[in-house]
Amino acid sequence: MFNVSIIRRSLRAMFCAGVATVMLASCGGGGGTSGSAQNPDATLQSELQAQTNAGVAVANTPAADATAGAPVAGAAAGASVADTAASVAPESMTPYGQTAANYTLSFSEEFDSFNTSRWNDKIWYETGNATKNYTVENGALKIWPQRDASGKFFNRTIDTDGKYYQTYGYFEIEAKLPIGKGTWPAFWLFNHIDNRRPEIDVMEAYAGGGPSSGWSDANMHPTAYAPTVWKDQSVLAGTKTIQTTDLSAGFHKYAVKWEPNKQTFYFDGKEVYSVDVSMGDKMYLMLDLWYGSASGQADDSTPQGKSNSYEVNYVRAWKFN
Numbered sequence: 001m002f003n004v005s006i007i008r009r010s011l012r013a014m015f016c017a018g019v020a021t022v023m024l025a026s027c028g029g030g031g032g033t034s035g036s037a038q039n040p041d042a043t044l045q046s047e048l049q050a051q052t053n054a055g056v057a058v059a060n061t062p063a064a065d066a067t068a069g070a071p072v073a074g075a076a077a078g079a080s081v082a083d084t085a086a087s088v089a090p091e092s093m094t095p096y097g098q099t100a101a102n103y104t105l106s107f108s109e110e111f112d113s114f115n116t117s118r119w120n121d122k123i124w125y126e127t128g129n130a131t132k133n134y135t136v137e138n139g140a141l142k143i144w145p146q147r148d149a150s151g152k153f154f155n156r157t158i159d160t161d162g163k164y165y166q167t168y169g170y171f172e173i174e175a176k177l178p179i180g181k182g183t184w185p186a187f188w189l190f191n192h193i194d195n196r197r198p199e200i201d202v203m204e205a206y207a208g209g210g211p212s213s214g215w216s217d218a219n220m221h222p223t224a225y226a227p228t229v230w231k232d233q234s235v236l237a238g239t240k241t242i243q244t245t246d247l248s249a250g251f252h253k254y255a256v257k258w259e260p261n262k263q264t265f266y267f268d269g270k271e272v273y274s275v276d277v278s279m280g281d282k283m284y285l286m287l288d289l290w291y292g293s294a295s296g297q298a299d300d301s302t303p304q305g306k307s308n309s310y311e312v313n314y315v316r317a318w319k320f321n
Contacts, residue, residue: 093105093316094318095170095255095257096266096268096269097269098170098257102321103169103170103320104318104321105317106169106317107164107285107315107316108316108317109314109315109316110313111136111140111141111313111314112136114136118160118163118164119163120157120160120161120162121156121158122157123159123161123286123288124192126155126157129156130148130149131148131154132146133145133154134158141158142306142312143156143158143185143287143289143309143310144178144289144307144308144310145178145180145298145303145308146304146305153182153298155290155291156288156289156290157286158287158288159190159284159285159286159288160285161284161286164284164285165191165283166282166283166317167283168319169258169319170255170256170257170318171258171315171317171318172254172255173203173254173255173287173312173314174251174252174314175187175203175251175254175311175312175313176248176249176250176251176309176310177205177207177222177247177248177310178207178248178289178303178310179216179219179220179222179303179308180207180208180298180301180303180308181207181297181298181302182292182295182296182298182299182302183205183207183289183298183310184204184206184208184289184290184291184292184295185204185289185290185310186204186286186287186288186290187201187203187254187285187287187315188202188204189202189283189285189286190283190284191281191283191284193281196233196281197232197233198230198231198232198283199228199233200228200256200258200263200279200283201227201228201229201230201239202227202254202256202265203225203226204225204226205222205224205225205226205247206224206293207220207221207222207248207295208294208295208297208298209294209296213294214241215294215295217246222244222246222248223243223246224242224244225241225254226239226241226242227239227242227256227272227273228240229263229275231279237275237277238275242272242273251311251313253266253268253269258279259320260278260279261276261278262276262277263277263279285317287312287315
């Protein structure tokens with residue numbers, strides 16, 4: 001069975017070593033569809049710093065996006081949209097910064113409990129790890145760095161593979177990121193279809209990169225993240241490094257509007273990147289805390305335990321009307 005983790009890590013190691021330059025953001029260098037380095041968005045950084053100084057993690061009311069939605073071509077599997085929506089929150093749950101009339105809520109996880117009818121706690125090609133490094137408490141999913149019985153840091157993946165899929169729509173989480181060497185939290189849409197691996201990474205961050213990498217500060221706090229689109233396991237459609245304030249200091253919203261021929265990424269309701277590419281496969285939802293890539297390897301300096309969690313307040317998806 002194909003191991004996407006090994007391929008992703010191998011590719012990123014190759015890119016970091018200079019074998020390929022079009023995917024610099026995947027190994028900490030930043031880059032768009034052409035692979036050229038990106039300049040930080042000074043306006044966004046300024047606004048975020050102002051929010052941080054004021055003690056506010058998320059902007060209040062960004063301008064609404066009035067773009068009309070496209071028809072949904074996919075449907076949920078395992079847990080139906082109707083079953084999922086039955087236990088979700090009220091109609092007031094709309095995509096942050098978007099026009100409510102353009103969307104219908106299709107999936108909502110507010111983490112009142114860990115629902116095994118919706119979520120797996122390992123990726124499909126792994127057997128899982130018995131060491132507990134995740135929980136749901138106080139309305140949030142928490143995944144933290146932890147050594148297992150053998151003394152190794154291990155990946156933890158929470159996903160809806162076999163339980164919930166969607167094609168097109170708007171997908172959003174609100175999360176606070178962990179710190180430290182090796183930490184590699186992510187939120188992505190993915191599927192393994194025969195030998196194909198379509199993938200939309202809404203957020204990947206690399207706190208262990210350090211200040212020279214452009215990913216974090218000297219204390220290994222994440223100060224950037226990357227949205228990335230892969231048409232297949234080695235076919236990059238686009239990526240960009242988004243410079244921010246400290247993403248471990250508070251909660252932020254990470255989102256993608258996935259249209260038939262375009263993916264638009266949002267940070268706290270503000271558009272930060274878009275890719276014009278056709279992605280028509282249904283995909284499932286993934287939240288994970290892995291190690292490596294541009295974040296380096298976890299070591300004794302990496303804070304373990306619940307207090308250093310990748311903490312997710314909610315996961316929501318909408319269809320286009």
